Amino acid sequence: MAKEAAPTPMMKQYLAMKQKHPDALLLYRVGDFYETYGQDAIVASEILGITLTRRSNGAAKSVEMAGFPHHALDTYLPKLVRAGKRVAICDQLEDPKLAKKLVKRGITELVTPGVVVGGTILDRKENNFLAAVHFDKKSLLGVAFLDISTGEFITSQGTPDYVDKLLVNFAPKEVLIERSNRQRFADTFSNSKYLTFELDDWIFTEEAARDRLLKHFETRNLKGFGVDDMPAAVIASGAVLHYLDLTQHTHIKHITTLSRIEAERYVRLDKFTVRNLELVAPMAEDGMSLLSVIDKTLSPMGARMMHRWVLFPLKDVKAINRRLDVVDYFFKHPDARDLVKEQLELVGDIERLVSKVAVGRITPRELVQLKCALQAIEPVKRMCSASDEPVLASIGEQLNPCRGVSERIEKEINPDAPAQVSRGNVINRGVDPQLDELRDISYSSKDYLMRLQQQESERTGIPSLKIAYNNVFGYYIEVRNTHRDKVPPEWVRKQTLVNAERYITQELKEYEEKILGAEEKIALIEARLFGELVAAVTDYIPAIQTDSALIAQLDCLCAFTRVAIDNKYNRPVVDDSLDIDITAGRHPVIERRLPPGEAYVPNSLHLSNDDQQVMIITGPNMAGKSALLRQTALIALMAQIGCYVPAESARIGIVDKIFTRVGASDNISLGESTFMVEMTEAASILNNLSQRSLVLFDELGRGTSTYDGISIAWAIVEYIHENPCHAKTLFATHYHELNEMAKSFRRIKNYNVAVKEIDGKVVFVRKLVKGGSAHSFGIHVAKIAGMPPSIVKRAGEVLKQLEANNQVGKTLTRDLDDVATSRSGYQLSFFQLDDPVLSQVRDEILGLDINNLTPMEALNKLNDIKAIITGKSQGD
Numbered sequence: 001m002a003k004e005a006a007p008t009p010m011m012k013q014y015l016a017m018k019q020k021h022p023d024a025l026l027l028y029r030v031g032d033f034y035e036t037y038g039q040d041a042i043v044a045s046e047i048l049g050i051t052l053t054r055r056s057n058g059a060a061k062s063v064e065m066a067g068f069p070h071h072a073l074d075t076y077l078p079k080l081v082r083a084g085k086r087v088a089i090c091d092q093l094e095d096p097k098l099a100k101k102l103v104k105r106g107i108t109e110l111v112t113p114g115v116v117v118g119g120t121i122l123d124r125k126e127n128n129f130l131a132a133v134h135f136d137k138k139s140l141l142g143v144a145f146l147d148i149s150t151g152e153f154i155t156s157q158g159t160p161d162y163v164d165k166l167l168v169n170f171a172p173k174e175v176l177i178e179r180s181n182r183q184r185f186a187d188t189f190s191n192s193k194y195l196t197f198e199l200d201d202w203i204f205t206e207e208a209a210r211d212r213l214l215k216h217f218e219t220r221n222l223k224g225f226g227v228d229d230m231p232a233a234v235i236a237s238g239a240v241l242h243y244l245d246l247t248q249h250t251h252i253k254h255i256t257t258l259s260r261i262e263a264e265r266y267v268r269l270d271k272f273t274v275r276n277l278e279l280v281a282p283m284a285e286d287g288m289s290l291l292s293v294i295d296k297t298l299s300p301m302g303a304r305m306m307h308r309w310v311l312f313p314l315k316d317v318k319a320i321n322r323r324l325d326v327v328d329y330f331f332k333h334p335d336a337r338d339l340v341k342e343q344l345e346l347v348g349d350i351e352r353l354v355s356k357v358a359v360g361r362i363t364p365r366e367l368v369q370l371k372c373a374l375q376a377i378e379p380v381k382r383m384c385s386a387s388d389e390p391v392l393a394s395i396g397e398q399l400n401p402c403r404g405v406s407e408r409i410e411k412e413i414n415p416d417a418p419a420q421v422s423r424g425n426v427i428n429r430g431v432d433p434q435l436d437e438l439r440d441i442s443y444s445s446k447d448y449l450m451r452l453q454q455q456e457s458e459r460t461g462i463p464s465l466k467i468a469y470n471n472v473f474g475y476y477i478e479v480r481n482t483h484r485d486k487v488p489p490e491w492v493r494k495q496t497l498v499n500a501e502r503y504i505t506q507e508l509k510e511y512e513e514k515i516l517g518a519e520e521k522i523a524l525i526e527a528r529l530f531g532e533l534v535a536a537v538t539d540y541i542p543a544i545q546t547d548s549a550l551i552a553q554l555d556c557l558c559a560f561t562r563v564a565i566d567n568k569y570n571r572p573v574v575d576d577s578l579d580i581d582i583t584a585g586r587h588p589v590i591e592r593r594l595p596p597g598e599a600y601v602p603n604s605l606h607l608s609n610d611d612q613q614v615m616i617i618t619g620p621n622m623a624g625k626s627a628l629l630r631q632t633a634l635i636a637l638m639a640q641i642g643c644y645v646p647a648e649s650a651r652i653g654i655v656d657k658i659f660t661r662v663g664a665s666d667n668i669s670l671g672e673s674t675f676m677v678e679m680t681e682a683a684s685i686l687n688n689l690s691q692r693s694l695v696l697f698d699e700l701g702r703g704t705s706t707y708d709g710i711s712i713a714w715a716i717v718e719y720i721h722e723n724p725c726h727a728k729t730l731f732a733t734h735y736h737e738l739n740e741m742a743k744s745f746r747r748i749k750n751y752n753v754a755v756k757e758i759d760g761k762v763v764f765v766r767k768l769v770k771g772g773s774a775h776s777f778g779i780h781v782a783k784i785a786g787m788p789p790s791i792v793k794r795a796g797e798v799l800k801q802l803e804a805n806n807q808v809g810k811t812l813t814r815d816l817d818d819v820a821t822s823r824s825g826y827q828l829s830f831f832q833l834d835d836p837v838l839s840q841v842r843d844e845i846l847g848l849d850i851n852n853l854t855p856m857e858a859l860n861k862l863n864d865i866k867a868i869i870t871g872k873s874q875g876d
């Protein structure tokens with residue numbers, strides 16, 4: 001049997017590196033290549049489509065190997081990361097030419113899907129978040145998000161539902177979890193797929209997390225961030241910072257703050273609503289989202305902010321109107337609008353550029369870009385400062401073009417600087433005298449060599465004499481064989497070719513040393529000066545980050561104006577009323593996708609807690625019921641992000657929650673359309689109603705039998721009507737039987753989306769009109785859809801017969817009449833009763849500060865409450 005040979009020293013080094021990050025794919029630099037071995041090579045060759053070979057590693061067996069040229073890293077690395085791989089990059093830490101033994105190597109970066117600093121992996125319009133989720137002992141969850149490419153660090157804590165919603169909105173590329181909570185995470189977020197990475201449990205402890213955060217931010221406590229009393233959030237945030245250490249990301253000065261998501265400031269949109277209203281992503285592959293219609297931003301920061309704004313509409317009337325005022329200003333001042341547009345096109349992604357400064361990854365070319373961006377801010381600042389619009393004036397005041405930095409970059413860096421410092425020609429002339437002198441030597445070398453060539457040719461009488469350079473023995477003189485006899489004796493022969501010989505001379509060697517020495521020194525000086533400049537820019541990180549946020553804001557608001565002009569939107573009135581009044585409203589997305597020549601039919605609508613609280617909207621299939629429901633929510637939502645709306649006019653009394661529930665079979669493709677899920681979600685809506693909720697029910701109850709469906713729909717609408725919140729509700733349904741409700745419930749009104757029947761054919765008028773509708777026209781739609789005529793005919797006959805027998809429609813309607821008059825009324829909650837004892841109990845409970853209650857105090861309180869109910873005092 002062959003004796004196993006020991007691994008080569010290089011393989012030993014490789015294995016040691018691999019051991020440091022066993023779960024990462026290791027790219028191991030060998031010469032001009034990045035190589036992968038063993039299982040890594042198999043995976044890499046599959047993902048990258050590169051050839052899998054084998055090499056002997058010094059042992060008896062050979063190992064799989066796959067590699068690619070080092071300069072192709074930017075092409076291949078994103079593919080690996082996008083495939084969900086964590087990639088450790090092992091580089092040569094010394095010049096292989098100078099290494100005496102094995103080249104020193106080390107892991108210089110661990111790139112994981114959630115921790116990407118720059119390059120082509122990042123989508124310019126999207127954040128790339130890393131998240132951490134912590135489960136505390138009860139059912140409170142802490143969550144933190146970090147985008148290392150922008151420095152944004154956000155945290156919150158709350159119920160599993162709330163954290164689920166945040167995860168859906170922030171769409172992290174990687175989620176850190178505690179090892180012991182793997183199953184809990186999987187169970188809690190079973191609806192979404194996340195790439196998770198498990199960390200040891202001790203990392204998820206408050207003490208470790210707090211220490212880490214305090215050390216990073218160099219503060220004494222976390223009060224300034226508003227998270228001091230949010231242990232779960234603190235723990236998740238600490239875990240995120242821990243992971244940066246683990247992945248060798250230690251230069252993170254651009255993470256300057258930790259912000260708490262103030263959930264109470266934003267409209268609550270459950271994740272079904274976000275998906276159903278297609279706010280940021282369409283449901284169908286070829287669809288369009290609201291975001292894609294209104295995102296006319298010009299800068300990547302603006303695009304990322306717009307994404308956030310759409311998912312987090314505001315609830316504060318003043319804040320909304322401040323945004324609307326700026327949009328209005330840009331509307332009335334085309335010059336200001338044009339100036340912002342022109343300058344923003346020059347700004348680029350300063351947010352990510354400045355992050356690259358912090359992590360030490362900025363290239364000379366990017367530094368020039370940063371300078372251009374800062375210079376582009378100057379005219380924007382002037383325009384804003386000169387405006388009489390308060391928000392703009394304040395933006396103008398805060399914008400800081402950091403002139404010191406831009407002037408220094410302008411002075412020191414070549415405007416055509418290359419992408420890498422090592423390429424040279426980065427630092428301008430006049431910055432460093434020694435550098436200038438060395439460059440003179442280096443630049444004049446060509447002239448010098450030409451002169452030397454001519455001089456030696458004349459001296460020796462060899463006309464074809466040539467001076468050239470190669471890597472083996474540097475500069476040499478080449479003489480063709482015909483003139484060999486004229487070569488002076490002091491020349492030293494170095495190489496014999498077929499037709500010529502090559503020589504070196506003393507003078508040439510001395511000169512060579514000077515030039516090569518100069519080039520090395522030039523490289524060193526350039527690198528040093530560049531490094532010093534980058535270090536100086538580091539001091540301006542917070543200022544540039546503020547600029548970036550302000551520019552993003554301007555970009556979004558200016559984009560709103562352009563969208564409003566292009567799409568004929570109008571300014572909504574947003575106030576504290578409880579009404580929604582929309583005149584000639586349209587669906588912002590559908591209207592953009594209609595075939596040419598077809599106009600969207602606008603509709604008006606009034607909803608109010610006092611009179612028209614619930615609208616039952618009937619109408620045939622395809623009439624436009626869903627479109628109407630959605631456009632109402634979208635108009636309210638657009639108004640609350642500060643955008644003009646697709647309506648002639650709109651008055652929106654602030655909405656604080658938008659709920660959407662679409663009938664089971666409407667989202668069957670999502671694989672979760674069981675009737676059970678529909679009911680669970682409907683229940684969650686009903687349990688969370690508020691006075692300012694806007695509820696959309698689209699064909700609720702259709703996943704079950706007609707009687708069941710109608711009964712459930714009826715009961716739900718009745719509940720919403722009777723609930724003291726009087727939540728505004730649009731209820732689209734095919735059950736025209738529900739029209740009976742309007743007779744007995746004051747705030748329920750019937751509407752239908754009109755169709756006309758001309759010559760036995762349905763014509764969609766798409767107008768919302770008062771009153772219920774008697775037919776479903778389902779059979780007509782089947783006909784339009786191309787159903788064989790015989791089936792359509794037969795269906796018509798069956799329907800007639802059923803109606804004649806009073807089986808579906810009429811009896812049910814008559815029965816429902818009885819239901820309506822026999823309504824028992826809901827016992828909504830015992831707190832609504834006028835019983836003084838219960839009121840006292842309620843007051844006792846409401847007065848409790850649960851956060852500051854010890855278990856013992858809680859027990860005593862419970863005893864007190866019991867005493868109130870039983871009328872006995874303690875100890876009786």
Ligand SMILES: Nc1ncnc2c1ncn2[C@@H]1O[C@H](COP(=O)(O)OP(=O)(O)OP(=O)(O)O)[C@@H](O)[C@H]1O
Nearest residue numbers: 599600601602620621622623624625626627628766
């Ligand atoms: N106001 C309108 N103007 C022009 N086209 C419209 C309008 N409303 C709806 N449409 C078009 O009609 C199609 C059907 O509308 P929608 O899905 O709202 O109908 P529906 O009544 O909810 O139908 P179903 O009951 O089958 O779900 C939409 O995709 C849209 O293209």
